[in-house]
Amino acid sequence: MHVRNGASPVSERYDVAIIGGGPSGSYAAALLASGGHSVVVVEKKQDTGIIPCCTGVVGTAYAELVGLEPDVIISSAMSATFVSPFGRQFQVASPHPQALVLDRALLERRLLRRAAMAGADVHTGVVVVGIERNSAGFELRMAGDSRGKSIMSRSIVVAAGVNPGMTGRLELGAVQHYMVGAHAEIEMDGVSETEIYMLQQEARGLFAWLVPTGNHTVRAGVLSHRAAAGFLRRFLDRAAVRSRLRNGQIQVSQRPVPVAALGCTYADGLIVIGDAAGHVKPTTGGGLYFGAIAARAGVEVLSDALKRDDVSSARLSRFEREWKREFGSELQRGSRVRSLYGRLSPERVDAVIGWMAESDLVDRMIQSPSFSFDRHSGALMTGLMRGLMGQLVRPHSPAGGGAA
């Protein structure tokens, strides 16, 4: 395995340099290297084992696509309970496991190791600070211990996570809409299934979650338009949560979550994948699955372009058509759901959850063979609209009469 810390001066010119060894970049690297291309991955983190700011919940389709080893999967989930701003509850249950909870740090290490085993050169602890074009392709400039050293490549894959500066300098613009996700690993009692809290009374569009990972450990998170870490601390301080906490010291991390795609995800010699391109579900902020689909589509197009010795933007434009065909409409519908949810008052959200608890619509949708954990925005929109219409015929009476 060729994992190196720091970049050595490189005389070889790679077919592809991948900037970012997160889940999207390392998955792409393994596929490209397996296809016979010379590949280098440059990853800024020294230790890819540190706890990532991510809950690590994916649909079963992600495990199939990426071919996850069983030890990366901590557990599977068949149900979740939604809690309205006024404490009304609604349980969603499926006869089959819909979601998997992953050992997120192990996932990152495994994907990076796979890239190295497939033949990619992997440099960790190295930051790309400059990308210059030349007649032969690109020259990447490094910082830190590798200052002054560079890597040459015919093409690049930008997989550097949310990075408007980098895509801006490459003249691709920046993702226009972000939310912020906050994450904490905590110890709690009495969390036996995923709990999702709609916190519209604190901020429009805000929601929080608790995901059990076994042995009293729980991943807590929030997605909000701002100040996510503060909202997460406040959420963990609510009586219904605090009373179940086992530990007092809680480390909270936060980072931006793109909720719209980059306007253009290719140019001469390069493609952009994963969070860097906004390949993320706008409803939940989940990006592992769409990032992997984009990586696979990008690899197919780039590999073909390299074999033809034509990495022009005209040839690479097929990448954007491919990922849009796979999940472009899901991103658009998801944005509409997010925008509608963001406009609802806490009373409306409470009433919709109350309506869903009484109706069998959600059960029928989830049990239908066409339902997909990853392509849920159509079902969510139907549920929201039907719920809003259902509550119009009834006056609203908040459960418990006040915020939970």
Ligand SMILES: Cc1cc2nc3c(=O)[nH]c(=O)nc-3n(C[C@H](O)[C@H](O)[C@H](O)COP(=O)(O)OP(=O)(O)OC[C@H]3O[C@@H](n4cnc5c(N)ncnc54)[C@H](O)[C@@H]3O)c2cc1C
């Ligand atoms: C609180 C929270 C919870 C989440 N929960 C889920 C979930 O349950 N399920 C899900 O599917 N998604 C979830 N996500 C989103 C998911 O984590 C991301 O979509 C996913 O990590 C994207 O992978 P990526 O490889 O595209 O980007 P990243 O994971 O951001 O990886 C990018 C990599 O590039 C490196 N890098 C950046 N700049 C440079 C540089 N200049 N030089 C070298 N390296 C560089 C970074 O160090 C990083 O390792 C969550 C996000 C948040 C914030």
